[in-house]
Every structure is written in C-alpha cells, then in structure tokens.
Amino acid sequence: MKNILILGGTRFFGKRLVRLLLDEGFKVTIATRGNTSDEFGDQVERIQLDRNDKTSLMKAVEAGQEWDTVFDNICYSPQAAKDACEVFQGKVRRYILTSTLSVYDPAPRKHKENDVNPYIYPVTLGGKDDFSYGEAKRLAEAVFLQQADFPVAAVRFPIVLGEDDYTGRLEFHIDHIKQGQPIGIPNLKAEMCFISSGEAASFLAWLRKQRVEGAINACSQGVVKLSELIGWIEKETGKKAVIAKQVRDEDKSPLGVPDSWVMDTSKAERLGFEFQPLRAWLPALIGRMSAER
Structure with missing residues (x-):
C-alpha cells in the first residue's frame, strides 16, 4: 500500500482529495495544525504540526x-x-x-506556464508576511524546482469555487445583490477562469500518476466576463446589482481585477486531462447557493 501525505487536508478541495485517494485504496496521512476536525475517523492517520516551523515539520515527519x-x-x-x-x-x-493563478499578473491574454518560469526565477528567502501572496507563491515554486532533490510539480489553480468554499467569495456577491449593497468591481469586461473544488481535487489525484515536473496550469474550460457572472446572480436572485468603482473596502469584490486573468491549459490537456466546461457547473452552483442564502 502506497503512503500519501497531505499537508492541509481537512477542508475544501484538500478534503475532497483525501476522499478520492481513500477510495483508490491508499494509506493517507493528514498533516495540519489540528484546528479543524474531519470526517474520516480511523480511515486516515493524522499528524499535528505548524507548517511554518521547520522544527515542528521535522518532528512530525x-x-x-x-x-x-x-x-x-x-x-x-x-x-x-x-x-x-x-x-x-x-x-x-x-x-x-498547490500554487496559484496569482503568480501571473492580470493581462488581456491567456497565461502559459513559461510566462513565470520557476526554474530560473530569482530566489529570495523569507516568510509569507514578507511578500505579496503572488510573489510568495512564485518564490515557493522557484525554491522547490531549483533546490529539491525529488520531483516536484506546481499546480497553478485559479480561484476555486464550491459550496464548500470557506472564503465565501460567491456568497459575498449573492448577499450584496440580494441586499442592494454596492459591489466594487473595477472592470466588468474582465474575463476570469475558475475551477470547482471537485475538479481541483480530481486534477491533483490525476496528476499523481503523471510523470510531469514543473509548473502546470489547471482550470475549467472557458472563461466568463465578470459582467456575465453578475448577470447569472441577478437572474437567480431577481435583484439588480449595484456596481461601483469607489466603495468601502468591505464592499470591494474579491473577484475584482483590473484586467482579464486567465490561463492556458494546453499542457495539462496534452497529458490527457479533460477539464469540465466552466458553463456546465458555475451557473448551476450559483443557482444552488442563491437558493440557500
């Protein structure tokens, strides 16, 4: 039986990944701070650690x-x-x-993996508070790909959405529209890509079987303009969105970007992964979540 270790596997797509691997018959160990309970009982082993403390990591492994x-x-x-x-x-x-679309800057084109090449990206060490989120992830990729003695793949996910999304990004928009509150979006014409939590977990489980290293983009097929996404929510809520460019910080959209922010997934597709069409799941998700609010 093969041993699988998941650093962070008690919520969202990490939790879904655990279930997929258990269903395949793997021995799974979850390593977290221990602050979030899980539903796996004695099906998994558990390690408690502080991921940002090397001594804690060493003791746990x-x-x-x-x-x-x-x-x-x-x-x-x-x-x-x-x-x-x-x-x-x-x-x-x-x-x-697990890396992120945030390694790329918003731009009016689809980003390919080599737009940010971790094999040659200059390394600067520091903690997560020393850099922006995107820069910290760029540097983390660079360290792994330049210094690890084991094969590493860095999966660049866009914003992951699902009913199990603890960040509440879709709920923000649904609630604001239902309550007539303004939403700060700088560019309604900007296009974005997304992936569902289920597909993110499936991609990770699939990637384990592939002999691929380096960065790899992963998102659902297709893109959506922010204006269209808002329109889907308006349709489900029966309310008109109040969109503004100048709002309080708490009313700024967590999806608000100055330009399009999308990825090219041809690398993953050449390897044989078939991504779901974005429009096959996102409008339905919005419908379910709108009905629950």
Missing part, C-alpha cells in the same frame, strides 16, 4: 518514514518551501505543490 507522494496545499512562502526541501530529502518520490 518521523525518521525512516517514506512517502510515495506528498501533496502540499499549505505552503505560502519560500522559506516554508526550503524547509520542506530539506525535511523531505530522500523521503518522498513525488511532491505536488
């Missing part, structure tokens, strides 16, 4: 323990990446880092 695959959903800095490179040296056959 016992000497002699080897892993077929480590999924790292909670690496947010280059220092945390460097610590993992050292702690897991000689202990893992494959490492899959």
Whole structure:
C-alpha cells in the first residue's frame, strides 16, 4: 500500500482529495495544525504540526518514514518551501505543490506556464508576511524546482469555487445583490477562469500518476466576463446589482481585477486531462447557493 501525505487536508478541495485517494485504496496521512476536525475517523492517520516551523515539520515527519507522494496545499512562502526541501530529502518520490493563478499578473491574454518560469526565477528567502501572496507563491515554486532533490510539480489553480468554499467569495456577491449593497468591481469586461473544488481535487489525484515536473496550469474550460457572472446572480436572485468603482473596502469584490486573468491549459490537456466546461457547473452552483442564502 502506497503512503500519501497531505499537508492541509481537512477542508475544501484538500478534503475532497483525501476522499478520492481513500477510495483508490491508499494509506493517507493528514498533516495540519489540528484546528479543524474531519470526517474520516480511523480511515486516515493524522499528524499535528505548524507548517511554518521547520522544527515542528521535522518532528512530525518521523525518521525512516517514506512517502510515495506528498501533496502540499499549505505552503505560502519560500522559506516554508526550503524547509520542506530539506525535511523531505530522500523521503518522498513525488511532491505536488498547490500554487496559484496569482503568480501571473492580470493581462488581456491567456497565461502559459513559461510566462513565470520557476526554474530560473530569482530566489529570495523569507516568510509569507514578507511578500505579496503572488510573489510568495512564485518564490515557493522557484525554491522547490531549483533546490529539491525529488520531483516536484506546481499546480497553478485559479480561484476555486464550491459550496464548500470557506472564503465565501460567491456568497459575498449573492448577499450584496440580494441586499442592494454596492459591489466594487473595477472592470466588468474582465474575463476570469475558475475551477470547482471537485475538479481541483480530481486534477491533483490525476496528476499523481503523471510523470510531469514543473509548473502546470489547471482550470475549467472557458472563461466568463465578470459582467456575465453578475448577470447569472441577478437572474437567480431577481435583484439588480449595484456596481461601483469607489466603495468601502468591505464592499470591494474579491473577484475584482483590473484586467482579464486567465490561463492556458494546453499542457495539462496534452497529458490527457479533460477539464469540465466552466458553463456546465458555475451557473448551476450559483443557482444552488442563491437558493440557500
């Protein structure tokens, strides 16, 4: 039986990933701070650690323990990446880092992986508070791809959506529109890509079987303009959105971007992964969530 370690697996797509791997018959260990309970009972083993503390990470990963695959959903800095490179040296056959669309800047074109090349990106060490989120993820990728002695793939996800999304990004828009509150969106014409929490988990589970290293983009097929997304919510709520460019910080859309923010997924598609059409699940999700609010 192969050993799988998931750093961060008690909520959202990490939780879904655990279920997929258990269904495939793997021995799964979840490593978190222990602040969030899970539903897996004795089906999984658990490790309690502070991902940002190297000593804690070293103590949690016992000497002699080897892993077929480590999924790292909670690496947010280059220092945390460097610590993992050292702690897991000689202990893992494959490492899959959850990265982000935020490594790219918004632009009126689809980003390809080489637009930000982690193999040559200059490394600067520091904690997550020393950098913006996007820069911290760029640097974490660079550390792993330049310094790890094990194979690493960095999955660049866009914003992940689902009824299990603890960040409440869709709920923000649904509630604001229902209550007639203004929403700050700088560019309604901007196009965005998304992925569902279920598809994100499926992609990670699929990637474990592929012999691919480096960065790889993953998002559902197609894009949607923010104006269209707002229109879907208006249709489901029966209310007209109040869109403004100048609003209080708490009314700024978590999806508000100055320009389009989309990715090219041809690399993953060439490897054989078939992404779901965005329009096959996002309007339906909005409908369900609007009915629940």
